Structure formats: structure tokens, C-alpha cells
Amino acid sequence: MSECCHCQTDNWEDLERGYRTMLPEDVLAFIDANREKEHSESMLIATLHMVQGHFGHLGPGHLEAVAQLMQVPLAKVTGVATFYHYFRLQPRGKYLINVCLGTACYVKGAEKVAQKLTEELGIRFGETSKDGIFSLESTRCVGTCGLAPVVMIGDEVHGPLTPNQVPNLLETYLARAAEDLVGASTPEQK
Amino acid sequence: MSLPVRDFYRSMADRVGQTLAERGLDDKILIQVGSATCEHAAGSQTVEEEFARHIRASGRKDIVIHRTGCTGRCSREPIVGIHVPGLIPVKYERVNRDLVHRIFTEHIQNSTPVVKHILDHDGETLPEREFLFCEGARCQRSGPSLRDRFSALLEARGIEPHRVRVGAASCFGACGISGGEPATFVLARPEKVLYRLSSDEDLVALVEGHVLAGQVVERLKAKEEPIALEFLERYGDVSFFNRQSRIALRNAGVVDPESLDEYIGCDGFKALTDVLARRDPEWVINELTKARLRGRGGGGFTTGAKWALARKQADTTRFIICNGDEGDPGAFMDRSMLESDPFNIVEGMIIGGFSIGAQKGFFYIRAEYPLAIKRIQHAIDVCRANGLLGQNIMGSGFDFDMEIRLGAGAFVCGEETALIRSIEGERGQPKVRPPYPTDRGLWGHPTCINNVETFANISAILRYSGDWYARIGTEKSGGTKVFALAGKVKHTGLVEVPLGTTLSRVVNDIGGGVSGGKKLKAIQTGGPAGGFIPAAMQDMEVDFEPLQKAGSIMGSGGMIVLSEDDCMVDIAKFYMAFSQEESCGKCTPCREGTTRILEILERITQGKGEPEDLDKLHRLSRLCQRTSLCGLGRAAPNPVLSSLKHFREEFLAHIHDKHCPAKKCVALIRYEINAEKCIGCTICARNCPVECITGARKEAHVIDQEACVKCGNCFDVCKFAAIDRV
Numbered sequence: 072m073s074e075c076c077h078c079q080t081d082n083w084e085d086l087e088r089g090y091r092t093m094l095p096e097d098v099l100a101f102i103d104a105n106r107e108k109e110h111s112e113s114m115l116i117a118t119l120h121m122v123q124g125h126f127g128h129l130g131p132g133h134l135e136a137v138a139q140l141m142q143v144p145l146a147k148v149t150g151v152a153t154f155y156h157y158f159r160l161q162p163r164g165k166y167l168i169n170v171c172l173g174t175a176c177y178v179k180g181a182e183k184v185a186q187k188l189t190e191e192l193g194i195r196f197g198e199t200s201k202d203g204i205f206s207l208e209s210t211r212c213v214g215t216c217g218l219a220p221v222v223m224i225g226d227e228v229h230g231p232l233t234p235n236q237v238p239n240l241l242e243t244y245l246a247r248a249a250e251d252l253v254g255a256s257t258p259e260q261k
Numbered sequence: 262m263s264l265p266v267r268d269f270y271r272s273m274a275d276r277v278g279q280t281l282a283e284r285g286l287d288d289k290i291l292i293q294v295g296s297a298t299c300e301h302a303a304g305s306q307t308v309e310e311e312f313a314r315h316i317r318a319s320g321r322k323d324i325v326i327h328r329t330g331c332t333g334r335c336s337r338e339p340i341v342g343i344h345v346p347g348l349i350p351v352k353y354e355r356v357n358r359d360l361v362h363r364i365f366t367e368h369i370q371n372s373t374p375v376v377k378h379i380l381d382h383d384g385e386t387l388p389e390r391e392f393l394f395c396e397g398a399r400c401q402r403s404g405p406s407l408r409d410r411f412s413a414l415l416e417a418r419g420i421e422p423h424r425v426r427v428g429a430a431s432c433f434g435a436c437g438i439s440g441g442e443p444a445t446f447v448l449a450r451p452e453k454v455l456y457r458l459s460s461d462e463d464l465v466a467l468v469e470g471h472v473l474a475g476q477v478v479e480r481l482k483a484k485e486e487p488i489a490l491e492f493l494e495r496y497g498d499v500s501f502f503n504r505q506s507r508i509a510l511r512n513a514g515v516v517d518p519e520s521l522d523e524y525i526g527c528d529g530f531k532a533l534t535d536v537l538a539r540r541d542p543e544w545v546i547n548e549l550t551k552a553r554l555r556g557r558g559g560g561g562f563t564t565g566a567k568w569a570l571a572r573k574q575a576d577t578t579r580f581i582i583c584n585g586d587e588g589d590p591g592a593f594m595d596r597s598m599l600e601s602d603p604f605n606i607v608e609g610m611i612i613g614g615f616s617i618g619a620q621k622g623f624f625y626i627r628a629e630y631p632l633a634i635k636r637i638q639h640a641i642d643v644c645r646a647n648g649l650l651g652q653n654i655m656g657s658g659f660d661f662d663m664e665i666r667l668g669a670g671a672f673v674c675g676e677e678t679a680l681i682r683s684i685e686g687e688r689g690q691p692k693v694r695p696p697y698p699t700d701r702g703l704w705g706h707p708t709c710i711n712n713v714e715t716f717a718n719i720s721a722i723l724r725y726s727g728d729w730y731a732r733i734g735t736e737k738s739g740g741t742k743v744f745a746l747a748g749k750v751k752h753t754g755l756v757e758v759p760l761g762t763t764l765s766r767v768v769n770d771i772g773g774g775v776s777g778g779k780k781l782k783a784i785q786t787g788g789p790a791g792g793f794i795p796a797a798m799q800d801m802e803v804d805f806e807p808l809q810k811a812g813s814i815m816g817s818g819g820m821i822v823l824s825e826d827d828c829m830v831d832i833a834k835f836y837m838a839f840s841q842e843e844s845c846g847k848c849t850p851c852r853e854g855t856t857r858i859l860e861i862l863e864r865i866t867q868g869k870g871e872p873e874d875l876d877k878l879h880r881l882s883r884l885c886q887r888t889s890l891c892g893l894g895r896a897a898p899n900p901v902l903s904s905l906k907h908f909r910e911e912f913l914a915h916i917h918d919k920h921c922p923a924k925k926c927v928a929l930i931r932y933e934i935n936a937e938k939c940i941g942c943t944i945c946a947r948n949c950p951v952e953c954i955t956g957a958r959k960e961a962h963v964i965d966q967e968a969c970v971k972c973g974n975c976f977d978v979c980k981f982a983a984i985d986r987v
Contacts, residue, residue, distance in 0.1 A: 079276070110704060113666075115686035120628065120667055137755055147687075154688040154845075155669030157628050173590030174821050175747035177835055186972070190950070211672070211839065214593035215299040215745035217335015217754055226631065228302030 090136040094136055095125045102140050115151055119158060126158040144246065163206035164199045165251075166244050168192075169223040174213030181220035185209065190224070191241055204248050205241070224248035265656035269648070271536040277525045290324045290369060291314075293342035293350075293495075293824075297600040298632050299333035304357060305339035312341075324369065330601020331754025332514030334501060337380060340514075342495060343368055349391055349451045350495050353379040381434035381499045388426035390472065393448040393497050395433045407445050407458060416466050426471060428690060428856040430503040432759065433487040434725075434733055446483060453494045458481035477851075480774035487723055491515045491527060501752055506733065506772050508741050510594075510757050511715035518636050521643045524604040530649065532720035533608050534626075537657040544570060544615040549719070551727030553739035557713030558584055558675070559787065559816040561738070561805040568697040568711060573619040574707040578620040582703070582710040584680060585633065587624040588672040589788030590818035592837065593634035594743040594755055595713040599626065602717070603640035607663070609716030611650065612723065614661045617709050622663035625680055628670065638665055641966035655946075672843035676891045677702075677710045679728065679845070690847045691891035702823055712817065714743055733806050735761035742803065748785075748821035751776045754819075758803070765799040768822055777793075783907070785818025789836045789843075790896030792903025793829065812903035814896065828925035829908040830915055833900045834862040840897035851894025854885035864928040870916035879905060924986045928970045931987060934975075936961035945975035945984065 091099055098121045105111045105118075112118040118141065122133050129152050138145040152158045170185045185196075192200050192207060198217065213223050221230030224244060232240070275319050275896065294300075294309045307445030309326060316324050327344075334340060337354035343364065344350045351374050353364060360378055368374045374387055379422070394408040412427050435446045435455070446468070448455045453478050456467060463481055464700065470478040487493070488509040492515055496502040507513075516523040524530075536545055571579060587595040598606060610622050619727045624641075641663055644650040652660050666684045673679045674689040681703050683689040702708025718740060722730045731739035743757045744767060751773030758767060764784055768774065775781050783793040788804075792813030794801065801807055805815050823832065841855035858881050861874050882898030882905075914920045921929040933947070934954075941959040946952075953969045956962030976984045 107752060110685070113684060113686035116669055116683065117667060120669070134537050143686075150688050151686070156327035157668075174788070174819070175588075175591045175753075175837070178748050178821065178823065178827055178832070183973075186703075188921050200877075210629065210670075212590035212592070212841075214590055214596040215335070216593055216745060217299055217338070218302055219753075221302070228298065230302065232509065249486070 077258045086139065090139045093132055093136040094122065094140070096112070098122055098125065100138070106141075109124050112141065115141065115143060115148065116208045119148075119152060123158060128162045128201075130160075136258075162199070165204045165248055166224050167206045167208060169208050169210040169213070170196075171211075171213050171215075171219070171223065172209045173216065174184065175212075175216035175217075176220040179219040183234045184220050184222060184237065191232075191237055264538050266534055269655040270530065273647070274525060277522045280522050281526050284329070286325065286359045288323070288346055290346070291342070291344035292324065292369075293327045293329055293344065295331045295338060295340050296518070297597060298330045298630070299335050299597075300331050300338050300340075302630075303338035303355075307358060308339050308341060308356050308361055311358050312365065312686040315361065315365040315829040319365075319370070324802070328517050328519075329515060330513050330518045331597055332496060332502070333597055334380070334499075334752070335754040337786045340380060343374075343562050344495075345369075345372075347451060349388065349498070350494070351387065351665065351932070352380040352499065353378050363730055366815055370595060372830065376812055381501060384423060386423050389424050391426045391428060391498060392467075393428050393430045393450070393493065393503065395435065395448075395561075396429045396431060407464065410461060411464050411467070412525070414464055415472070418468060418473065426498070427675060428503065430493065430497060430500060432474075432506045432733070433493070434489070434506055434508070434729070435483065435485040435487040446485070446487070448490075448493055448497060450494065450497065452477060453488065453490070455483040455485065455487065456481045457485070469646065487970060488725060490674045501754070501771055501773075504742050504766075505755050505757050506759050508721045508730075508733075509598065509714050509722055509743055510602075510755060511721070512605060513597060513755075516602065516611040518601050518603055519639055524602075529604055529720075530608055532723040533612055533649070534655065535723060536612050536615055537653045537659060540657070542618065544798060545616040545723065546572070548723055548727035552730035552822060553727075553734065554715065554718060554730065555738045555805065557714035557718070557742065557817070559790070559814060561815060564711065564715055567699060567711070568613065568616050570620075570697075571707045571709045576707055577618065578706045579617055580703045580708040581610060581613045581617060581619045581622045581704060582680065582684070582708060583622065583624045583713060583716055584675065584677070584710050585624060585630070585637075585667045585713050586675045586680060586711070587627060587630075587817065588675045588843075589790075589817050589819045590668055591747050591785075591821050592745045592788060592817045594745050594818055596630050596633050598713050598717050598743075599630065600636055602637045603633075605646070605720060606637070606713055606716045607644055609719035610663060611654065612719050613709065613711065613716065614663075617690060617707070619709070620661060620906055622661065622769055623684055623703075624663060624665045625684060626665060627668035629668075634665060634667065641665070653709055670901070671845070671855065672839075673845045673891070673893050675834060676893060679891065680710065681708065685836075687844075690845045691893075693890065712925040714818070733759045735802070737806060738804055742818055744803075744818045744820045746772050746820050747821070749775050749777070749779065749824040749827070760804050761802045763800050763802055767803065767820065769801065772822065775824045777824075779826060781822065781826050782827060783823045783829065785813075785821040785823060785832070785900075786819065787814040787899070788819045789817045789839045790814060790892065790899055791819070792899045793832075793907055793920060809832060812899065812906050814899065823934045826925070828866075828921055829904045829921035830862065830921075831923075831925050833933060834859065834866055835902040837862055837897070837898040840893065843899070844893065848890035849895060850885050850888040851890065851897065852880055854889070854894065855897050856897065857881055858885070864900070865912065865915045866921075867928040868919045868926075870912075872916060872934075874907075874916060875905065930971060931966060932964055932971065932973070932976055933985050933987060934962050934964055935985055938981050940981060940983070942980070944978050944980070948974045948978045950974065 105114045138148040218230035234241050292312050339356050341356045350685050411421045431448050435792045444457045444459045484850050489511045492507050546565050546569050554564045555561040612624050671689045674683045676691050678692040679689040698708040738760050741757050746756050747753045747843050756771050781796040783795050837859045841859045844851045844855050846852045883904050887900050916920050939961040948952040953965040954962050
């Protein structure tokens, strides 16, 4: 759990200061802007979207900070975060692979593509590869049924895919991840 | 007396007219590139960049790129249209980097189109002119015979058919717009002139005046302006499109979805002007009732009646919600409309807000559609900046604003009470109805929830009258419906046809039939809440009631084509697995019912089915249907019940003979090598993931059935059809 659970104080100002350090600026600004508005608690899902957008997942500390700062019970925040499929409670890899298992993809052989992905990555659905680059998940229809079967990697949709194309597709992302690594380390070398 | 709203519109339209004239697109060569999620996935962004590079390199100022939404011709994307002033627009399919280069150098710079890559075109040359005859598929006009006589006339004058093409379109929807007798309408391209023909003399006048003399025959020009004129002008020659009747999708692939000016240029916000100037919500509700517009989200509740219900509430704090939580796997029309014509949806919603007396509107869009969210947000911002949203809209004194709320991947949130809970920031679990949302909805106030497609039709109905819209559909429901055609069909994409069109016309005539020359087995409509229509019933008219009678539903309009290769038990299991996973868990019949039904189906597909399973399935399904709390649970057994009804023998084959007739269920098939056909090329052995195929080179191979995991790799790679699936 978060460090704030062990705070030695029940002074709200101290607590608030602690929770504020756990969320990024734009989320804090969003929560502050909504506080005075009517039905501000209805912005919970939007807030969680922002937090996940920043961290890639919703950790226990994030949920607690959101609950405290929005003044919504933690039970409700957790309830919402676990109810909706879109929210992830575990950290995920650099690239999220979403295999579409909608009807159109299913009848066009999405299962074989899914099978190939699990083989190539050596992980099951819901898991992240050891190098932390890929997470594998399934989704129900990304609305590009004309290209079925499709796989979504990050924000990019790929299709129609055959199992044989899977290794090459993964290679391009591995290369991209490697490039990013090089790109990230060059400034340091300078 | 001048009215502030009309003045507001006039000055806005004048300003837009000026801006558009300054852009001078009519005199330039337009390169039209689609931009929507599916187009992007197919590579349209690269194509656009590549064209931009070519334009820069050529240094020409008379060539511009025009970005539009998507036309719904998914399997051929990216689609690129080349519009040269005075010539018929040419569309290319599956454009890639190389083709961009060829199109630019050969077509644009040297005026020789790359004929081989033109969308749905199989000829050597392109016609100079084209005449599209309205066949009045719905009204049985004299279209076909007039068209034949027109072709004969052309032939008699020695005009070759490849120079002047004569085509047919399903229905322009032009009849009766401005009163007068019905007639046959003909669209002449590239002049974009609509003629109204009633006799043979008119045909002669058309040939002599328009074709031979090259002059527009003023006498025959129609006063009517069909709603999809711009669309037909661009795409009318492609049979996939001209067999449709586009109303909700009229601007898709025509306007730039991020340009308010272009939307206004296509008569956008004219309907809203009329509504606000009349100041009469009853008029709107009356027109919608006359139009027989029914909710396009699946329920089919009359939109006029729903708005009237919300309007008569005593509570004056009211809300209107656009349901864009398109969760049905296999349906993507809402995404396309939100991405390709966002202003139209916004306009429909403002009109809705005015009619029911709401102060605020919410777009509920699923988070899986980032581009749709971006475009709607842009449309809202632009409308607000231009006085079309916010305080005192168009100077009418009406205050109305809207915001977007994101879904988070819960199918059940498509159900209206669950959707309301989700907007309130709660878990999306449904409530007992009544009270209906129109009585007590969002935060306890009267709330109207309509589907994206319903809103897309509003402005069209109000501009062309409810009677006009009603005439397009059937006796019980007016207008058109958009279907998302996918699965084992040749042309996947969005198809908008009048209600009452036969399934066969949608799947075979427009969709091009089953892909790969296979036989049609069934058509699944309505997603996980729908059912299967067997091939034998494909001449059925598509409307809410007939579909329900056949054990399916209209739903949001997903249409999945299944071929002889698909196992109905397996597909029923697929849908049940979906419903089971998406069940919110609040009520027992749905939570437990779907789980148990799924267990039985799994057992059957694994060859462990028992004779009494069919009765059990039937009983459980009926129980789940009758006693579940919301639509999800009540409709979840539909795929099972309809497959039991129409394909019982397949279930029996799985249970009694332990045989899957479609050879799909892995547990019930095995692969064998035909020793006579096998030449021992070893390709199967090399592709086997578990190395269970043995045999020497140039000798027949054998599969070790014990070790085989039935992946089917060998079956797919064998070039000699030596592997049998039994």
C-alpha cells in the first residue's frame, strides 16, 4: 500500500499534501476544477481514465489518492476500477497488445492469431512479457471489422493478420522499443 | 419581420459561402483521402503524407488534399478519390505508397488514370459521361424500362456505351420532396445535374441536348435536391454505394469531419435554424412521429413518443444523452458516424435538447474509440465558439450545452439505466424499470437516451419532412437502417438501406455474397442479443417485427455472414461466452444462467454432450429470458434459442454422433494424411509445432494422432490437398 497509509497524523492538510504528491499535475488540476461543480463525484471515471493514461495502470496508492482528494469512499473507487474492463490494476508492458475477439474477427480466425501470439511471446492473456515490452490482452471489437482479424498494438490497428505475420509484426515493435532505448540513452552520453 | 435565428443562420451561411469560395476547391484538383480509425489502420495516413510530398515536389498550387471521413467500404481501404474539375471523380482502392506515385504521375500529371486500381471497375477505359437512373427499388417506377430505352437511343445515335455509361441507382429519395407527380430521376455526371423524366420525348431531348450538344436541358432539370446528392455525385458509379440509400451516412466520405464550414456547406444546421425559429417543440415531435422513426439502438421505441414522454414531465431539469457505447462485437456504424460526420450528430442532439426542454446533453462514448472522442470534442468546441451551443443559441434565447463522458469497457452500459449509473460515476449496473429514464433518469431527472444513428437522422427528417422519411421505409417503421456487414462476406462495410429491404439484397447484391465461393449458411443479426437467420429465409424483409418473429432482433445493426465452414454450436458458444463475461452480476438469472448455459455448450463442443442437454439448454434459456433484470440477460439466450430452432440437427450431430458437421470443433475432428496424394515434400512435418508428423522424403507421411494438437497447420500448408480433416 501507499506510504500515506502509514502517516502518523490525522491532520487533513498534512494528509492532503501527501496524497497530492502521488498524482500528476493535470489530474490534480482536473480534480480541483471539478470540486465545486454540481455532481462532482460523477467525474470519478474520467479522473481514473486520466490517472491510467499517465501511469498505464491504477495502483493501490493511486486509487487511495483519488478517493481522498475527490472525497469519495475508497470502496467506491475500487468498485468502479474493478467493474470496468478498461481499467487495469497491474502495471503493463511498453506495448499493450489487444487481440480483438469480436464476432467478425472470431469467424475470420482470430483464435489462431491469438494462439500464435501466446506462443511467440511465451505469455498468457493478462500477462506481461519478462522484458516488460509486451502485455497481452483481448478486447471485444475495436470497430474495424472490415479488416478482421485485427490486433491492436498501442493505438495502432493491424489487420487482416495471419498467424504467420505475427513474428514479423512483433519484430517491428521490438525494434522500435530498442530504438527508443538508444534514443533515451544518447542525451545522457552527451 | 426578420427573426434573429434566421438572420443568424443567413449571416453564418454567407460567411461560410465566402470562405469556401476563397478556398476555390471547385477549380482545383482534389485528392480526397479518407481519415477514420479503419482508414488509418489500412494506411491512409502514410498515403496522405506521400501525396503531400508529391504536391510539394511538383510545386503545383492547383492540387489540394481534401480529408474526409470514411465511406464505409472497409475491405477496400484506403480509398483515394481524384476530382479533376469537369471530369467524373475517380476512386482508387487499397492505395499504398507505390500506387500514390503512379496515381500522381500518371493520372494527375498526365491525365491517364491507373485503370487497373480503380474501385470496383472492370473495363479498359473510363466513360466521359454517366447517367444514373433512379430505379425506385421501393416504389417500382418505370426506371428500368426508361433506362433501356435511353440506352437504345444512345446506341441508335452511334454513341458507344464505354463513352457514355448508363447506370442504375437504388433510390434517390427525391420523390415528393417538393410535391408534384412522381417521376423517374436521372443524375447526369460530371455536371451534377438532376433531371426529372416522365416521357420518351424527355429521353430524346436529353440525348440531343445533354449528350450531343453538351448543354444542360433546363426544361427537364428537377427542382428537387436529393439528400444524398453530394454522396452520389462522388460515389454513384460504384454499385456497392448506388444500391444503398444514404440518409444517416449521407456526409460520410463527403465532408471534412473537422470542418464546420463544409458541414454548413452541405445544408448543416438548416434544420436547427428551422426548429429554433419556429419555437415549437410539438412540431418537431409531430414530424418525428409522422416519420415513424424508431430507436436505432435496438429497442425500436418510437423516437417521437419518447421525446413527448420526457417533455410532459413536471420536473423541468431535463437531460438528453447520446448513447455511443457501441459494444456489440461486429457493429461499427456509430463509430463511423461519430468520426465522419460529427456535426450532424451534434445538431440532432441540440434539436433533441430543445424539443424535450433539456438544458444539458451528454455524449457517452466508449473509451475504445479515441478518434471518435476527439472529433466530437472538436465539434462541440467549434459549435460553442460559433454560437451554436451554450447560452442563447443562434440568438434564440435557448441555452443548451453538452459534454462527453467516457465509457470504460462495460458492455452492459449500453443498457440505458446502466449507462445513467455510469455517467453518475458509479458501477454500471442496471436498475429496475419502471420508472423509465424519461420519468426519472440521470440524478433523478427526466432523461432521454437515444442512439447515435437516431440522432443522425433527425436533421434529415426535419429538412425533408416526416412524410418523406416515412415513405422510404415500411408501414411500421420509416426510413433507412445502417448495417455493419462483416464476417464471411465479399465486401465488408457499412450498408444503409431502406427498412423492408430483403436480407438477400444486403448480403448478396450489395455485399457481393459469401467470400471464397462458399455457401451461405446463416446471417447473424443483432450481436450477442440477436439470433441467426438461416440461408433459407434470406428473402425476409429487414424490419423490427419480422426479425423478432424469426427469433432474432434488429439490434444496433450488426450483420455477420456465416458460411458452411462455421459451426453454429461454436458460434452460439462464442456469443454466450461474451454475455457471460459481460454480465454485471447483479441479478441471479443472468449471472448464473449464462454461466450454466455456457458450460453445457462447452461440453457439447468437446464431444461430451448428453441427450438431455438440449432440453436443459431450452429450459435454462427461457428462464434467463423471463426473469433477468435488464435487457442483457433477457436477450443473452437468443443466439442459443435461435440456433436450436433453426440448426437443431447440428446440435444432435455433436451430441449423438460426436461429429462437428462444419469441422470446426477441435475436439471432434482429426487430421489424416491421404497416402495416395502425399508426395512426401515434408512441408507439413516442418510446420508441425509438436513434431507429430513422420515420414521419409518422397514417401507418404503419417500423423501421430496421440500427439497431434489439431492446430491445422499441416492442413493449411499442404500444396497437394493430401491432408483430410475428418
